[in-house]
Amino acid sequence: MKKHILSIDDEADIRELLQEALTMRGYRVSTAADAETAKRIVQQDPPDLIIMDFQIEDGDGLVLIEDIRQAGRDIPILLLTGAVFDSDVVRETIEKKVSRYLDKTASLSQIVTEVEKLLGQAPRS
Amino acid sequence: MKENIEQRVIGLFVLMLGILAFVAVSAVRNIQQSIKDSDWVNHTHAVIIDVSEVLSYLHAGDSALRNYVLTGDKRDQGAYRGAYSTMVERLDDAKALTRSGAEEAGIQLQIVGLQNLISNRIDIARSIVKAREQGGLEAARRLFLTNPDLDSMVTIERAANRLVGDENKLLTARDKAEHLQAQGTKLSVYSGVAVNFMLLAFVFWLLRDDLKARRQAAKALEDANAQLEAKVQERTAELVKANQALKQENLERRWSYQALEHQMRYNQLIINSIVEMVFVVSRALNISRVNPAVVHQTSWNPQDLVAHSIERVLQLPLETEAGAPQNPLIIAMRDGREIQEQPAVLISRSGKTTPVQYSLIPLHDQDKVVGGVVTVRPRNGASPEHQQ
Numbered sequence: 376m377k378k379h380i381l382s383i384d385d386e387a388d389i390r391e392l393l394q395e396a397l398t399m400r401g402y403r404v405s406t407a408a409d410a411e412t413a414k415r416i417v418q419q420d421p422p423d424l425i426i427m428d429f430q431i432e433d434g435d436g437l438v439l440i441e442d443i444r445q446a447g448r449d450i451p452i453l454l455l456t457g458a459v460f461d462s463d464v465v466r467e468t469i470e471k472k473v474s475r476y477l478d479k480t481a482s483l484s485q486i487v488t489e490v491e492k493l494l495g496q497a498p499r500s
Numbered sequence: 501m502k503e504n505i506e507q508r509v510i511g512l513f514v515l516m517l518g519i520l521a522f523v524a525v526s527a528v529r530n531i532q533q534s535i536k537d538s539d540w541v542n543h544t545h546a547v548i549i550d551v552s553e554v555l556s557y558l559h560a561g562d563s564a565l566r567n568y569v570l571t572g573d574k575r576d577q578g579a580y581r582g583a584y585s586t587m588v589e590r591l592d593d594a595k596a597l598t599r600s601g602a603e604e605a606g607i608q609l610q611i612v613g614l615q616n617l618i619s620n621r622i623d624i625a626r627s628i629v630k631a632r633e634q635g636g637l638e639a640a641r642r643l644f645l646t647n648p649d650l651d652s653m654v655t656i657e658r659a660a661n662r663l664v665g666d667e668n669k670l671l672t673a674r675d676k677a678e679h680l681q682a683q684g685t686k687l688s689v690y691s692g693v694a695v696n697f698m699l700l701a702f703v704f705w706l707l708r709d710d711l712k713a714r715r716q717a718a719k720a721l722e723d724a725n726a727q728l729e730a731k732v733q734e735r736t737a738e739l740v741k742a743n744q745a746l747k748q749e750n751l752e753r754r755w756s757y758q759a760l761e762h763q764m765r766y767n768q769l770i771i772n773s774i775v776e777m778v779f780v781v782s783r784a785l786n787i788s789r790v791n792p793a794v795v796h797q798t799s800w801n802p803q804d805l806v807a808h809s810i811e812r813v814l815q816l817p818l819e820t821e822a823g824a825p826q827n828p829l830i831i832a833m834r835d836g837r838e839i840q841e842q843p844a845v846l847i848s849r850s851g852k853t854t855p856v857q858y859s860l861i862p863l864h865d866q867d868k869v870v871g872g873v874v875t876v877r878p879r880n881g882a883s884p885e886h887q888q
Contacts, residue, residue, distance in 0.1 A: 386758070386762065388754075388758050389758055389762070392751060392754055392755050392758060395751060396748075396751050396755070399744075399747065399748070399751075457759065457762055457763045457766055479759045479762055479763065480756075480759045480760065480763060481759075482752055482755070482756070483748075483751055483752045483755045484748075484752065
């Protein structure tokens with residue numbers, strides 16, 4: 376059965392590109408531009424992995440992560456953003472909340488490699 | 501090669517057909533000849549029988565004639581007449597049977613000669629009968645004695661036997677000829693059949709050879725097709741792989757572009773939202789970029805400032821170096837050091853001046869300074885409206 380990935384980003388181009396690249400790799404990909412849609416998908420068709428940005432249309436990515444965790448969902452999350460630059464800050468803050476952090480300037484192959492790693496390992500508690 | 505074999509096979513079948521036709525014609529002719537010979541043999545035998553019966557009836561007639569002469573009994577007279585009459589009929593039949601054919605011309609002549617002899621014999625018999633009827637037994641006896649009856653009988657028998665002998669000779673000659681012809685026909689039939697069998701065997705050999713060659717060609721074609729198929733599949737797989745790689749590359753490029761564009765837009769948003777005036781300058785102090793705060797506070801449009809010296813909008817107290825006054829921004833960038841919170845004067849588009857503080861962060865690209873970022877903010881309590 377194909378692994379299900381949810382991509383959350385306010386930019387349609389980014390969502391489409393990720394969906395295309397991951398579908399080519401054999402994953403089933405759902406997309407969401409806002410927190411409400413994302414939460415609905417997580418509720419109705421829980422994904423095996425979430426790829427998301429800080430910036431979403433109707434809220435904050437970190438808040439959405441908290442909401443998902445509070446809903447009791449142990450879904451691995453790959454944060455993909457260009458908003459944070461300081462690696463120390465990333466280590467001390469964001470990486471505690473998500474499974475992996477990647478800068479948006481990372482190549483698609485790097486992203487796919489991380490996705491494969493995350494889907495091959497046990498979900499983070 | 502293929503056409504050559506086809507031509508050969510067709511040629512051989514035509515030859516076989518010709519041989520079969522020859523054999524058939526030969527056989528038919530032989531059969532016709534055999535029928536003809538059979539007819540001839542039958543009528544020759546009939547001639548021989550007729551001639552033999554002629555002699556029998558002649559003897560019977562003579563015997564009956566003698567009895568009549570001796571007894572005068574009319575029944576004997578009738579018997580002699582009947583025998584003679586039948587004898588003449590047989591002779592006529594024999595003559596009729598030998599009427600056709602050059603080889604029987606001699607026989608025909610002999611029959612004519614026999615007819616003459618028998619005719620004489622009949623004449624004598626008639627005269628004897630007449631003498632018996634008119635002069636009685638004595639007159640008939642005298643007539644008997646005066647005619648060479650015995651010689652006439654022997655002559656007739658000799659002529660008849662010679663005729664039968666000649667007919668038998670002809671029969672023997674015809675048998676020999678027929679036998680030879682049958683042998684010839686048999687030989688031609690056997691030869692034709694044998695040659696046809698050999699030709700058939702040759703055709704079979706040719707066809708087998710051709711079939712073998714065709715099978716080999718088909719096998720070679722099949723192998724070539726299989727190789728081609730394998731190559732096509734291999735090439736298709738390569739193309740699919742290349743296409744996949746190309747798609748991946750294309751996606752990667754689009755992703756890079758999107759990510760870069762996003763990053764630039766994000767950076768631009770950050771710069772545009774800074775309240776302080778920001779000038780990006782080259783090492784020669786030419787402005788390459790300003791933020792909206794500059795436009796807002798100096799009324800200069802970006803196109804009025806870009807590619808012009810920052811001195812157009814910002815007056816700095818000069819520093820003395822080696823006895824010559826020098827712009828402190830140039831010295832700092834040459835040395836690669838920052839300047840923090842130094843006084844300067846901002847000149848707006850209308851010519852108004854405002855006391856400000858400026859800072860410089862040199863832009864390092866690898867090991868060298870390629871320019872700098874100058875940030876400017878009004879000194880505490882000062883504004884362009886209040887300062888000249």
